[in-house]
Amino acid sequence: MITILIADEHELVRTGIKRILSFETDFEVVAVAASGEQVVSCCQKLNPDVVLLDVSVQGIGAIETAKRLIRRFPGTKIVFISDSGQLALVSQLLDIGVHGVITKDVTIDIMVESVRRVTAGVRYLPQDVAQRLALSRYNSSVSETPFQALSERELNIALLLSKGTKSADIAKELSITAKTVNTYRYRMFEKLGIKTDVELVHLALFYKLIKVNQKLCA
Structure with missing residues (x-):
């Protein structure tokens, strides 16, 4: 039996994937989660064989979630579910050791x-x-985006900022200081050739790093 954890911010998506996988007689969905923190906690308790990790996972974000899972649960395989066109994010996740990617x-x-x-x-x-x-x-x-120049941590913070997460909340979620978040922010602004969070959101939308309905009001 292959045990599976489904991680997605949307309850409807989690329920839909769970129902689809239930038709496979050798699959068992042992848990669902909306945030990266929940994913890590569930893996600690249940040790699933596979985590289906969506790009939209809340909290610490997809990159930080994947890094923690790979570090703490080397036997658990991670399949990352991305939006079409998120090549920079896919590249980063493969580099840190994600086992599979689907769109x-x-x-x-x-x-x-x-x-x-x-x-x-x-x-x-x-x-x-x-x-x-x-x-x-x-x-x-060919097919390069400016986000491919960012480090793992910079890209993770870029994703969180693009979705409207405040610096203080990012600092808390990633266990770093707000000052460190701002240091990463201005470093990646320089690499991306931008000056404001608004420009970051526009760039993330243009390169399909986020979707329109992921943008939150500040």
């Missing part, structure tokens, strides 16, 4: 296959994602 527009069969493949110890990438990623790494002028 939200894949078929049910591909999602099921990704779970089986990573459980068997095989890294999983849909063919189109693998091709675009390989092309961008081979030729930096």
Whole structure:
């Protein structure tokens, strides 16, 4: 039996994926979670075989969640669910050790296959994602986004800021000081060639790092 944890900020999505996976006789969804903190806590208690981790996970964010899972639960496989076009984020997550990536527009069969493949110890990438990623790494002028110049921590903070999370809340969630958050903010602003959070949101939307309905009011 393959045990699975589903992590997504939307209850409807969590319920839908759980129902889909319930038709597989060798799958068991042991928990669902809305935030990165909940994911880590559930893994501590349940030690699932696979975590389906959505880009929209609340709290500490997808990157920090993945890093903590890889560090604390090396036996748990992570399949990251991204929006189409989030190449910079996918690249960062693969670099830190995520075991598989699928996009939200894949078929049910591909999602099921990704779970089986990573459980068997095989890294999983849909063919189109693998091709675009390989092309961008081979030729930096192709499919590159400015976000690929950011470090893991900078990209994680960029995602949180783009979704409207305040510096004080980011500091609390990542166990760093607000001053450190601002240091990362201005460092990534320089790399991205921008000066304000508003410009960051526009850039994140343009490169599909976030969706319009993810933007929160300050």
